[in-house]
Amino acid sequence: DAGITQSPRHKVTETGTPVTLRCHQTENHRYMYWYRQDPGHGLRLIHYSYGVKDTDKGEVSDGYSVSRSKTEDFLLTLESATSSQTSVYFCAVNHGSGPKQFFGPGTRLTVL
Amino acid sequence: KNEVEQSPQNLTAQEGEFITINCSYSVGISALHWLQQHPGGGIVSLFMLSSGKKKHGRLIATINIQEKHSSLHITASHPRDSAVYICAVSPSSFGNEKLTFGTGTRLTIIP
Numbered sequence: 001d002a003g004i005t006q007s008p009r010h011k012v013t014e015t016g017t018p019v020t021l022r023c024h025q026t027e028n029h030r031y032m033y034w035y036r037q038d039p040g041h042g043l044r045l046i047h048y049s050y051g052v053k054d055t056d057k058g059e060v061s062d063g064y065s066v067s068r069s070k071t072e073d074f075l076l077t078l079e080s081a082t083s084s085q086t087s088v089y090f091c092a093v094n095h096g097s098g099p100k101q102f103f104g105p106g107t108r109l110t111v112l
Numbered sequence: 113k114n115e116v117e118q119s120p121q122n123l124t125a126q127e128g129e130f131i132t133i134n135c136s137y138s139v140g141i142s143a144l145h146w147l148q149q150h151p152g153g154g155i156v157s158l159f160m161l162s163s164g165k166k167k168h169g170r171l172i173a174t175i176n177i178q179e180k181h182s183s184l185h186i187t188a189s190h191p192r193d194s195a196v197y198i199c200a201v202s203p204s205s206f207g208n209e210k211l212t213f214g215t216g217t218r219l220t221i222i223p
Contacts, residue, residue, distance in 0.1 A: 040215065042116065042198070042212075043211075045211075048210065099160065100145070100160050102157070103156070105153065106154070108153075
């Protein structure tokens with residue numbers, strides 16, 4: 001599992017509240033990614049990081065921000081959650097010497 | 113049109129049947145990935161290939177670069193193979209290796 005954990009694993013929140021999801025890795029991977037998975041869509045990239053304090057937007061970044069202050073943690077923040085952000089969120093990592101990614105267990109987020 | 117298309121979207125088969133899942137892509141790639149997602153939700157990488165064929169146990173993955181097409185085969189299918197199988201591609205350019213994913217094929221194997 002490449003030493004990847006996500007927290008929380010499940011969260012129910014209300015529209016308009018801030019939410020932060022955490023991805024933690026223990027194997028010093030350089031690249032980290034946040035995806036969302038929704039029915040009828042493939043995994044879609046929200047944001048990714050290529051090093052500490054180095055992040056960039058993916059294809060569905062609106063309404064999300066990220067931070068990476070240390071190698072092992074990549075945080076995804078929904079500043080003001082909306083019902084359209086109800087989804088399953090996956091973190092993934094890549095050590096940078098090839099394209100293979102390793103996925104965390106996922107976080108199921110419900111915004112009421 | 114999605115850059116990565118999978119077929120079929122859903123597949124139900126009897127235990128023991130030979131299974132084929134297809135993936136077509138429209139962009140240049142450096143590698144193609146097959147991933148498995150079990151009902152519990154975890155995603156694991158099955159194969160990464162850039163040419164030819166790879167085999168692991170009862171699973172075989174093939175790719176035809178000229179036709180931009182890959183297949184995942186399962187021989188002697190078993191109920192534990194029931195999962196969503198996802199195709200993904202890596203772009204031709206080197207760098208952060210962002211993947212583009214298909215929407216997945218849901219496979220159900222009936223005992």
